[in-house]
Amino acid sequence: MSSSPAVADNLRAQILADPDVILDDPDVMRALVAANERMMGANIVDLRGIAMERLEARLDRLEETHRSVIAAAYENLSGTNQIHRAALALLEPGDFPDFIATLSGEVAAILRLDGLRLVLESHQGDAAEALSRLGAVVQLAPEGFVEAYAGGLHGRGARVVTLRQKLPENGALYGDRRSPIRSEALLRLDFGPDRLPGMLAMGSEDAQQFAPNQGTDLLTFFAGLVERAMRRFLG
Numbered sequence: 621m622s623s624s625p626a627v628a629d630n631l632r633a634q635i636l637a638d639p640d641v642i643l644d645d646p647d648v649m650r651a652l653v654a655a656n657e658r659m660m661g662a663n664i665v666d667l668r669g670i671a672m673e674r675l676e677a678r679l680d681r682l683e684e685t686h687r688s689v690i691a692a693a694y695e696n697l698s699g700t701n702q703i704h705r706a707a708l709a710l711l712e713p714g715d716f717p718d719f720i721a722t723l724s725g726e727v728a729a730i731l732r733l734d735g736l737r738l739v740l741e742s743h744q745g746d747a748a749e750a751l752s753r754l755g756a757v758v759q760l761a762p763e764g765f766v767e768a769y770a771g772g773l774h775g776r777g778a779r780v781v782t783l784r785q786k787l788p789e790n791g792a793l794y795g796d797r798r799s800p801i802r803s804e805a806l807l808r809l810d811f812g813p814d815r816l817p818g819m820l821a822m823g824s825e826d827a828q829q830f831a832p833n834q835g836t837d838l839l840t841f842f843a844g845l846v847e848r849a850m851r852r853f854l855g
Contacts, residue, residue: 646676699838700838702730702731702732703731703838703839703841703842705730706726706727706730706731706842707841707842707845709722709726709727709730710722710723710727710845710846710849711849713849715853716754716853717754719849719850719853720738720754720755720757720758723736723738723757723846724736724755724757728822731822732824732829733822733823733824734797734799734801734823734824734825735793735794735795735797735801735804735821735822735823735824736757736820736821736822736823737756737757737758737759737793737794737820737821737823738757738758738759738818738819738820738821739759739760739761739765739766739769739793739818739819739820739821740758740759740760740761740816740818741760741761741762741763741764741765741766741816741817741818742760742761742762742763742816743763743816756795759793763816765819766808766817766818766819769788769793769806769819770782770806770808770819779808780807780808780836780840780843781805781806781807781808781836781839781840781843782805782806782808783803783804783805783806783830783831783832783834783836783839784803784804784806784830784832785802785803785827785830785831785832787801787802787804787823793821793823794821794823799825800825801823801824801825802824802825802826802827803823803824803826803827803828803829803830803831804821804822804823804824804830805821805822805830805839806819806820806821806822807819807820807821807822807839807842807843807846808843809843809846809847809850810847811847811850811851811854812851815854818850820843820846
């Protein structure tokens, strides 16, 4: 009396020739472990199986962490490249109108901004006419506006960059827009002694572009570059 083999001869030969094919396949191994547990019955605890499940779960977490670290590294590299390109672009203009045109055009495009405003605190109302020729990107504001809008003080030990996803309800800094600004980066600008401060406001329709939990080192560097470039034109 003969019986048919449980496994086809060609499949059996393939497994015996290369058992790593089975060992390297997580789905197949899980099926084999489950079959083994069913054979042992409900009264036997497979400690090795439990340990393997825990190790597998730990490995999955490590792989997810690894992927997150790599994704963050690529994102940081991309952000660094953007800031470097924007910084190089701002080194080119030879006068203030060209600087503003580059800031609102090329730099805004590099940084993927949907709104950008250079706010300058001023005592003099007659400067508004001259600055109005530079477009809406430059806005004059009364003394204390930067502190009131961004919060906090600008100076040694104070926060230079503020990232937020909730804008002031009555704020119309970016003007009338078809799509609202959902996040913004506020860069405080110090133009030196005896000068009122300024602020570079960068807005995005993407609520995740500027979030409070993000790092600000690159934007702090960029704020310092804008400050130094502005000082050249302010005299």
